[in-house]
Structures are given as structure tokens and as C-alpha cells.
Amino acid sequence: MLYSALGAIMTMSAVFRITILLSTLLLLGKIPAAAAQEGPLVLAFYYAWFDQNTWTSGQSVDLPAEPYNSADRAVIERQVGQAQSAGIDAFVQSWYGPQEGGNQTETNFRTLLDVAGARGFKAAVDLEVTSPFLGSIPTVTDALAKLLATHAQHPAYLRYQGKPVIFFWRQQQFSVEQWTAIRDQVDPNRATIWIAEGTELAYQAIFDGHHLYSIAWAASPADQLAKWASRVRAYAAENGFNRLWVATVMPGYDDTRLPRADAFAVPRRNGEYYRETWQGAIASSPNMVIINSFNEWPEGSHLEPSASYGNLYLDLTRELVTALRGSPPPAPAAATSPTAEPVATPTGPYITAEEGANIRSGPDTAYERIGQLAAGSPIAVIGKTSAGDWWQINFPRGSDARGWVNAEVVTFTGDAGAVPVVETPSPSEASLTGLTLQASATPTTTLETAGAAPTIKVPAGGVNLRSGPGLEFELLGRLDEGAEAVVVGQSETGEWWQIETNAVEAGLAWVANAVVDVSGDTAGVPVIEFDQPTATLTQTPTATVPPTPSITPTPTATEVIIAGTIEVTDPINVRAEPSTDGELLGGLYLGDKADVLAVSKDGDWWQIDFPAGPEGVGWVAAEFVRFQGDQQAVPIFGLGTVTPTPRATNTPTRTPTPDRLPTLAELPTLAPTATSIYQPTAAALLAERGTPDPALTIVPEEPRASFDWGDFPWGILSLVVIAAFLWYQFYWRRRGLS
Numbered sequence: 001m002l003y004s005a006l007g008a009i010m011t012m013s014a015v016f017r018i019t020i021l022l023s024t025l026l027l028l029g030k031i032p033a034a035a036a037q038e039g040p041l042v043l044a045f046y047y048a049w050f051d052q053n054t055w056t057s058g059q060s061v062d063l064p065a066e067p068y069n070s071a072d073r074a075v076i077e078r079q080v081g082q083a084q085s086a087g088i089d090a091f092v093q094s095w096y097g098p099q100e101g102g103n104q105t106e107t108n109f110r111t112l113l114d115v116a117g118a119r120g121f122k123a124a125v126d127l128e129v130t131s132p133f134l135g136s137i138p139t140v141t142d143a144l145a146k147l148l149a150t151h152a153q154h155p156a157y158l159r160y161q162g163k164p165v166i167f168f169w170r171q172q173q174f175s176v177e178q179w180t181a182i183r184d185q186v187d188p189n190r191a192t193i194w195i196a197e198g199t200e201l202a203y204q205a206i207f208d209g210h211h212l213y214s215i216a217w218a219a220s221p222a223d224q225l226a227k228w229a230s231r232v233r234a235y236a237a238e239n240g241f242n243r244l245w246v247a248t249v250m251p252g253y254d255d256t257r258l259p260r261a262d263a264f265a266v267p268r269r270n271g272e273y274y275r276e277t278w279q280g281a282i283a284s285s286p287n288m289v290i291i292n293s294f295n296e297w298p299e300g301s302h303l304e305p306s307a308s309y310g311n312l313y314l315d316l317t318r319e320l321v322t323a324l325r326g327s328p329p330p331a332p333a334a335a336t337s338p339t340a341e342p343v344a345t346p347t348g349p350y351i352t353a354e355e356g357a358n359i360r361s362g363p364d365t366a367y368e369r370i371g372q373l374a375a376g377s378p379i380a381v382i383g384k385t386s387a388g389d390w391w392q393i394n395f396p397r398g399s400d401a402r403g404w405v406n407a408e409v410v411t412f413t414g415d416a417g418a419v420p421v422v423e424t425p426s427p428s429e430a431s432l433t434g435l436t437l438q439a440s441a442t443p444t445t446t447l448e449t450a451g452a453a454p455t456i457k458v459p460a461g462g463v464n465l466r467s468g469p470g471l472e473f474e475l476l477g478r479l480d481e482g483a484e485a486v487v488v489g490q491s492e493t494g495e496w497w498q499i500e501t502n503a504v505e506a507g508l509a510w511v512a513n514a515v516v517d518v519s520g521d522t523a524g525v526p527v528i529e530f531d532q533p534t535a536t537l538t539q540t541p542t543a544t545v546p547p548t549p550s551i552t553p554t555p556t557a558t559e560v561i562i563a564g565t566i567e568v569t570d571p572i573n574v575r576a577e578p579s580t581d582g583e584l585l586g587g588l589y590l591g592d593k594a595d596v597l598a599v600s601k602d603g604d605w606w607q608i609d610f611p612a613g614p615e616g617v618g619w620v621a622a623e624f625v626r627f628q629g630d631q632q633a634v635p636i637f638g639l640g641t642v643t644p645t646p647r648a649t650n651t652p653t654r655t656p657t658p659d660r661l662p663t664l665a666e667l668p669t670l671a672p673t674a675t676s677i678y679q680p681t682a683a684a685l686l687a688e689r690g691t692p693d694p695a696l697t698i699v700p701e702e703p704r705a706s707f708d709w710g711d712f713p714w715g716i717l718s719l720v721v722i723a724a725f726l727w728y729q730f731y732w733r734r735r736g737l738s
Helices: 002-028 030-036 052-056 073-085 104-119 137-149 176-186 201-205 221-238 269-283 312-325 682-689 714-737
Strands: 041-046 090-095 122-128 163-169 193-197 209-211 244-249 288-291 350-352 357-360 369-373 379-384 390-394 402-406 411-413 455-457 463-466 475-479 484-490 496-500 508-512 517-519 564-568 572-575 584-588 593-599 605-609 617-621 625-629
Touching (some): 041 312, 073 090, 073 104, 090 104, 137 163, 137 176, 193 244, 201 209, 201 221, 209 221, 221 269, 269 312, 379 402
Parallel strands (some): 041 090, 090 122, 163 193, 193 209, 244 288
Antiparallel strands (some): 357 369, 390 402, 455 517, 463 508, 484 496, 496 508, 564 593, 564 625, 572 617, 605 617
């Protein structure tokens, strides 16, 4: 019996020691793994639309230490150097799309990439889905395709795990299904990383990561960051995804100088708020940290050196990054010449375009144009035609992720004999769709297509007719909903169609591709070269009003005729007159509606029912709203309309206007201006909705069915084992030996 008792004691002791050892290893085993991980990327939101008007607008609670113009290359170089010295890895710049005219987010981003490339820095875009140039599925699809074909190929474009990173603002404009179709078209092989924002995790079905943009609405930023990190990971795990969590850090927030009904401020507390949000972000174990922001001055979330705080927040960022990574950030790299060779050059044969080159789906100009090669960026060559007149490259949007570039417009480097010949069907054998944007010095007059010429059809709201392919050209008139016209030419960029129409005296006019529906085979539509106009949009075009024998005067206040309504497609100002010089009365947000009372002579402005304005009316730019109703019945302001049909009652039913009346800067050329506030940010929207503490229905808070050893209560088990051992040692053992 003694030997049995001793054996039992030895067995229990061994079990106890093994249990304690295993518990310790399991608890401590997580520490080396976390410590071994490379620290998360540190990014910062960056805005590129400021000028001297910003600093005199009175809409910022603070001012930069050195007021500047965002288009100044020297300013961008200074800002990149400041960010590098603080340990920031990349800027994420708000981007309105690839359009060049009146869009400095495009032109300034190009400069940012060049400066970043020269200094060893990185940059990515935050694609604003509801920007003045985008907002529809075709325009967003085209913007993404061009982004992937140009900027994303730049050596300085931000990559994560080898893939270009794209942030999105207001992806809620489209459904998950619509985004799936967009991505299948522009990124079928998922060769990029898409980061969504907001509080709707359902978009993680097609996006690759999530961020909140703002955390200023939270009473406890650390708690909310932890909750949202858990929600993102839980949703991903339950659906079999691998998703990224991007945690937001903010130095403070103050938009009280902006005319927002829901404006609020979060005190900085001399940097303590910044430290708290940073610590909360790091504690949530993010894949990336994003600072909101480097220079969002109107919302008071900047860390750029300022008149009020000097370099405090750059210094704090450097301190926090040093603690995160264990060493201070390296000194910023010295700027190299802007014409220096790209830092990433393929090891094998490659091509380079001096001024950009079209990428096509096949080795012929009759094939669809699917993108454009960025100027100065080397691209590896993977194939060629038997004649050696076309090079094949890797391209995500192409068939089988391939594309073709004409050898005549690029420079080849390497051994051409080592490049394999790739056999492809001729254009006549292939099924070709889309645009053929072949450069042509002398446009032809006959389309190279079999069958009927392509046509455009005008959607709801009508479209403007211009004298040339761009918003800077003279406005000639409008086409109403349902009108059709034959396409006879296209711009070099493929963004405008030249059409035949009797609506203008010359019989030819231009319409934007983004706002019309095109049918028919557009392959072979000739390119029409056009010089830039000498006049600008500041000149008011003369409206041509056809004579009519019976004109009804413009209705008075007592006999309002409402011929339709407008729905706001992008937040916009309401003015007292149909001009950007008119007095600013307030604004309308995305989705707001108002009754239409009249249209300006040039068709560019709608007079609407606006209770906050003089006599209860105001004016909005037609290009930022969608018209619904009978355009023919809308009176022309100052002239009236032909026999309009009034409502049964002379007292109109007015659509209530929201109490919130943001002052939104006007866009004479659709350019983001110094005081551009197109819509409330995520911070303002979340403050309006309230803190999203309740668990989302798509992310159950109850324990998941799948078991995780990391959730096992090893500490409690260890205590139970110790208690059992002591009980056995001092009670049961003595009882057995007595």
C-alpha cells in the first residue's frame, strides 16, 4: 500500500508539473510571436487642395506655420520630409479621379509620387467615390482602371505585401454586388488591396480591409478601436476571409468654424489625446495605423507644424514611432533629381514610355484600349508578336492579366531574342468591345466598323453640349432625356464623344462619356485632336432662345409652377443667383431633394424651393444634381416657358429642407478649392448617428462555434490543479498512510 501511495504521489506530481509547464508555455508562447512581428505601417491622410484663400477664409481654428499652396512642388517636398522625419511611411491623398482639367488632386498626386520616389517615401490614394468627377459606376470603374494602369505602377506607390493599396471614401455609394462587378472588371485577379471605411462591415465581402476614418466621436477611443478590430476579425473569420484592420489615430478634432449644424470639437489636451488614440490603436494589433490627419485644416485634425502648436505633433509622432519600433526614424533621404531613373527596375527585358502609351487587349490598334502605361515607369516584357512590333506585359485588367503595347511608342531594354513569341487571334477573329483610342493626326470621316455607327442616348436629367472635349469649352446648349445622336468622333482620352446634333448651329457638339449611354461598336471611332480653348468658363455663354409666339411669364410667388425636382448627387452650395459669384445661402447634402422652379438661360443652374433663401428660393449648379420631371415645362428664368402646365393648386408643396446647411465651396471648374468642404466627414456623420456601440447584426457578439485554444482559461485550470495537488498532498495522502 505504501508503494502504491508513493506511486500515486509521483504520478500526481508529474501531472502537476507537466500541466504547469504546458500552461506556462501556452501563455508565454504568444509573446515571442507578437514581439517578432514587424511593426504596422504608419500612414497619414493628406489633402492637396489648399491655397492662400484657405488661410484667409476663417474656416480653420489653426493655421500652418508656413501658409502654402498645395500645388507648389517645394511645399510637397517639405511636407514629405517632415512626415519622414516623424516616422510616417506614406501619405494617403484624397483623389477625385484621373481627370486633369480643374482637378488638382490628380496633378498634385503626380507630383507627390515623383517627390516620394526621389526621397524613398510612399503615397497612395483615398478614392473619393462621390467626388465631382465620379459618383457613377462607369466613372468609378474607369478611374480605378486608370489608377491601376498608371499611378499604381509608380515605384513610389504604396504597396502592402507586394500589392498596391487603395483606400476608399464613401464606398457606400454602391452595393456590395455592384462593387463585386466593378472589381471583377478592373482587378479580376485581386492584385491590389482595397480598404473600405465606415461602420458597414458587409463591404468586407469584396474589400480587403477596414478603417473608421475618424475616432473623434468615441467617448473612449481605445475601447472603440478594440471593439472594431474584434468585429472586423470576427466577421472575416466567420466568412473565411483574411482581412486587414487599419486603426485610426487622431491628435484632436475641431470643425466648429465650419457651417455645420453638427460641428463639434475634441480638445487636444497638449498632446494627451493623441497619445491615448495612438495607444488604443496599437493595442488593437493593427496591420496599419493611419493618422487623421497630416493636414486636414478645416477639421482641425492636423499634425503639420502650425501657428498654435509648432512642431509638437511631429515630435510626438517621432516619439511614438520610436517606441513602437525600438529605434528612431531614419533621417529623410536626400532628394534626387526628378529625372532620375525609377528605383524599381525589372531584372529582365523591359519597356519604358517617355510620354505614356496605350495598353490594349491585343497586339493591334483595333483591339480594346484597357489602360495606359505610366510615363517613365519600367514594365517587364513577357512576350512579343512574331513581327516584334508589339510587346506583351502583365496587366491586371487584361485578358488573363495580360496587355499589349505598341513597340513604336516605347523604349525596349534587354535581349529581345529571349522574349518568347505569343500567338494571338487577329482582330477580325477576336470579339472586340470597348473603345479604340488610337492617336490620329488627321481624323477620318468614315468609321472603321461594319454596320451602323455607334450612338449615344441621353439619360434622365439631360446633358450639356460643349464646343470641345472638356468642361473648359463653351456651353452650346443641352440635350433632353431620351435624345439620341450619332457618334462621329472621340477625344484623345476617350472621355468625350463628338456627336451630330441639330440642337446647335454647327451641327456638331461634344458630350462627356460619363453622363451618356453609348450603344453600338465604338471600335474605329476616329480621334479628334483639339487645341485648348483661349476662353475660360468665367465668360458667360450667350443663350440662344428660339422665338415662340406664346410665352408665359415667369410665375410669381403666388403662382408657382413646379415642373420637377432635383436630387443632390454630391453635396453642393445653394446661391442667391445662378453664378458662382452669387451670395452663398447654404447647402444641400447627398440625397436631399428640392422642387425646381426655373432654369437659367444657359441651362447650367436650377432655381429651387429653398426656405432659407431670400423669398424662399435659391440656385444650384445642374452638374451636381439629378433632375426628375418634365424639363420642357421648366420656365427659363426671366423668359418663362411655352404653355407650362401648372399644378391643380397654386400653393406648391415644398420639400422640407434639412436644418443642417453646410457652406460648401463652389467649384467654377469642378476643382477642389481651398475651402472645399463637399460633405461631412465620417466624424461628423458618426456623431450625428451616435456611437455605434450596439453589436452589428452581421457580427454576432455571442461566442463563435469554432473553438480557439487561445480562449481556453489556462490560468483557472492551473489554479484548480494546484488546489487538487495540495488537497491530495495534505489530506488524502495522510489519510491513506494512516
